[in-house]
Amino acid sequence: MSRVRAAIVMAIGIALIIFMIMTDSGDLLLILGRVQASAMITQIHQPPPGRFRESDYDVTYDFVDDAGVHHIAKDLVPPAFPPGQVGGFVEIAYSRHYPSVSRIASQVSSTPIGGVLMGLIFMMMGISMLFRASRRDLENFNTKTSGEPQFAPAVANGSRTMKCPKCAAGAITFGNWVRGLNAFFYTCPHCGTNLRAGVATLCGFASALLSIPILIWAARFLSQRTEWPEVRWFIIFLVAVTGSISYATWRIGSYVVRSEDKKSG
Numbered sequence: 001m002s003r004v005r006a007a008i009v010m011a012i013g014i015a016l017i018i019f020m021i022m023t024d025s026g027d028l029l030l031i032l033g034r035v036q037a038s039a040m041i042t043q044i045h046q047p048p049p050g051r052f053r054e055s056d057y058d059v060t061y062d063f064v065d066d067a068g069v070h071h072i073a074k075d076l077v078p079p080a081f082p083p084g085q086v087g088g089f090v091e092i093a094y095s096r097h098y099p100s101v102s103r104i105a106s107q108v109s110s111t112p113i114g115g116v117l118m119g120l121i122f123m124m125m126g127i128s129m130l131f132r133a134s135r136r137d138l139e140n141f142n143t144k145t146s147g148e149p150q151f152a153p154a155v156a157n158g159s160r161t162m163k164c165p166k167c168a169a170g171a172i173t174f175g176n177w178v179r180g181l182n183a184f185f186y187t188c189p190h191c192g193t194n195l196r197a198g199v200a201t202l203c204g205f206a207s208a209l210l211s212i213p214i215l216i217w218a219a220r221f222l223s224q225r226t227e228w229p230e231v232r233w234f235i236i237f238l239v240a241v242t243g244s245i246s247y248a249t250w251r252i253g254s255y256v257v258r259s260e261d262k263k264s265g
């Protein structure tokens with residue numbers, strides 16, 4: 001069970017980081033380096049009463065960056081910070097690396113970087129929980145397999161890490177598991193039983209598939225706000241998310257005996 005808990009803690013960390021990047025990418029980019037400038041307010045709009053954040057000012061402003069490039073940008077300002085008049089000036093901060101990303105200076109927040117750090121702490125906690133669990137497994141490891149390749153967290157009483165359901169030996173390493181169709185169909189190297197993916201593996205595979213449209217959406221969202229193309233964000237997300245899901249699935253997943261085997265034996 002400690003593996004499931006570790007996976008949940010890691011998932012919370014990853015979700016927190018992704019959420020912070022998606023909702024506050026502007027603030028995160030400004031942390032990496034920003035330039036203060038003066039912008040001219042070209043439009044102030046307040047949503048009609050009854051709308052979400054109805055008293056916020058939706059401020060559109062114009063500014064020219066150090067390279068002489070003209071930008072038009074928008075920011076939301078809560079009622080506590082009256083933005084001034086159309087035609088007036090407001091202090092803004094724009095990203096040194098991506099000048100198209102800017103915010104009204106009074107609204108720049110360091111909360112998102114705190115959220116990302118908290119997410120990283122959660123991820124590290126999850127990883128150390130996994131390490132503790134596998135060290136326990138190694139302590140319980142019964143070294144009767146002479147000459148056989150040693151599978152790191154192989155036999156653990158009560159652990160289900162990709163054990164062969166017939167001989168209870170650790171069936172497969174992570175590196176081998178992700179290759180080809182081994183995750184779905186495999187033959188136990190210890191007893192030769194034909195195995196197929198258990199429910200946990202299928203759930204992991206399904207969640208990796210279901211995450212893809214969300215990743216595409218997140219990549220599109222970020223590419224419109226940064227200068228990185230959509231495909232680069234998508235590859236980063238894909239590697240990070242499917243990599244973590246695969247590893248977690250290998251840790252908590254299981255094989256079952258293939259049914260034709262059950263009939264014959």
Ligand SMILES: [Zn+2]
Pocket residue numbers: 164165166167168169188189190191192193
């Ligand atoms: Zn076996």
